[in-house]
Amino acid sequence: MIVAEPKPIKEILEMVRDLKKILIVGCKGCVTVCNVGGSKEVAILASTLRIAAKKNGKEIEIGEETLERQCDPEYIEEIKDIINDYDAVISIACGVGPQFLSERYPATRVFPGVNTRFMGGAIEHGIWSERCAGCGTCVVHYFGGLCPIARCSKSLLNGPCGGSNNGKCEISGDVDCIWDIIVRKMMEQGRLDELLEFKPPKSWMTARDGGPRTMTREELVK
Amino acid sequence: MTDNTPQIVAFCCSNCASAAANVAEGMKMTMPGNVKIIQVPCTGRIEVLHLLKPFEEGADGVYVAGCQEDSCQYVTGITKAAKRVAHVKKILEELEIEPDRIEVFNLSAGKGQEFVEMAHEMTGKIKGLGPVLP
Ligand code: SF4
Ligand code: SF4
Numbered sequence: 001m002i003v004a005e006p007k008p009i010k011e012i013l014e015m016v017r018d019l020k021k022i023l024i025v026g027c028k029g030c031v032t033v034c035n036v037g038g039s040k041e042v043a044i045l046a047s048t049l050r051i052a053a054k055k056n057g058k059e060i061e062i063g064e065e066t067l068e069r070q071c072d073p074e075y076i077e078e079i080k081d082i083i084n085d086y087d088a089v090i091s092i093a094c095g096v097g098p099q100f101l102s103e104r105y106p107a108t109r110v111f112p113g114v115n116t117r118f119m120g121g122a123i124e125h126g127i128w129s130e131r132c133a134g135c136g137t138c139v140v141h142y143f144g145g146l147c148p149i150a151r152c153s154k155s156l157l158n159g160p161c162g163g164s165n166n167g168k169c170e171i172s173g174d175v176d177c178i179w180d181i182i183v184r185k186m187m188e189q190g191r192l193d194e195l196l197e198f199k200p201p202k203s204w205m206t207a208r209d210g211g212p213r214t215m216t217r218e219e220l221v222k
Numbered sequence: 223m224t225d226n227t228p229q230i231v232a233f234c235c236s237n238c239a240s241a242a243a244n245v246a247e248g249m250k251m252t253m254p255g256n257v258k259i260i261q262v263p264c265t266g267r268i269e270v271l272h273l274l275k276p277f278e279e280g281a282d283g284v285y286v287a288g289c290q291e292d293s294c295q296y297v298t299g300i301t302k303a304a305k306r307v308a309h310v311k312k313i314l315e316e317l318e319i320e321p322d323r324i325e326v327f328n329l330s331a332g333k334g335q336e337f338v339e340m341a342h343e344m345t346g347k348i349k350g351l352g353p354v355l356p
Binding site for chain 2: 008009040043047051052054055129
């Protein structure tokens with residue numbers, strides 16, 4: 001899933017300081033699963049903004065909507081009849097949401113209510129960890145099914161650096177050295193020799209480095 | 223807050239806090255009238271939104287009264303509630319509202335006196351802070 005976290009409330013309050021009618025839009029996709037942008041969180045943010053307005057003696061009207069997804073135009077369409085009733089929208093979907101909303105409703109001011117962090121998963125309830133950097137040409141099968149691009153601080157492809165220390169990365173004792181894990185796993189599977197095969201420099205053309213990406217699948221295009 | 227009487231909402235676990243309330247009643251101890259009690263089957267069900275709503279509706283303080291951490295009927299209910307209360311404290315802080323306006327209390331079923339005392343304690347504390355609105 002795409003993992004996000006709430007923006008500091010102060011930052012959101014500053015964004016909408018002079019606005020009176022605000023629509024908060026959540027998303028039932030990834031951000032619902034990572035407890036940051038679903039209908040519950042829409043209600044929490046709405047309540048928080050109402051309390052802030054009361055405290056500051058301001059009148060405020062807040063609408064609450066949660067769309068099936070904010071990364072598909074048909075769902076963005078669902079608020080077309082109400083969006084003009086508001087001065088602005090706060091989207092608490094990942095960074096895709098505010099952009100799809102901005103593109104579909106060019107006259108509306110759209111603010112992001114969350115910080116989008118990474119592609120990853122929940123290693124336990126309430127703790128998420130990065131797994132994929134979206135490089136565009138997946139190679140995890142060379143590394144015991146683990147990704148050194150997303151999970152090695154230096155994205156090394158030919159073994160650990162000299163900083164690997166007791167299973168931890170040299171950048172911080174809190175960060176696992178993925179190369180330590182890869183080597184152990186390959187040893188367990190009796191495939192350590194496969195790691196000796198030299199991996200030439202990876203082409204980053206399919207990653208973000210190749211510029212903004214689009215993808216077309218002709219068999220799906222109407 | 224009316225006439226300096228703070229409006230307080232108390233979420234009380236039906237296993238311990240509400241049982242304690244019955245004991246208090248039996249002892250003819252009276253709860254302060256400004257504390258509105260919402261009985262819940264387990265404090266673990268109380269979510270952040272439930273804790274914010276009273277403030278939105280004009281309450282001056284909120285507290286959760288649940289079991290002792292080691293004797294929760296549903297094992298981790300009160301522990302979860304305590305974490306959510308801590309989270310709401312952070313939200314209040316960000317809104318520049320005193321975090322002490324929300325608290326969590328642990329007690330057990332027989333402690334009628336404590337149940338009434340915590341209502342008075344909270345009332346006194348919130349009185350000291352004054353109303354949320356300037
Ligand atoms: S190799 Fe690339 S696509 Fe595969 S998990 Fe790593 S970053 Fe993601
Ligand atoms: S210590 Fe391990 S994870 Fe950290 S940069 Fe070196 S090889 Fe990568």
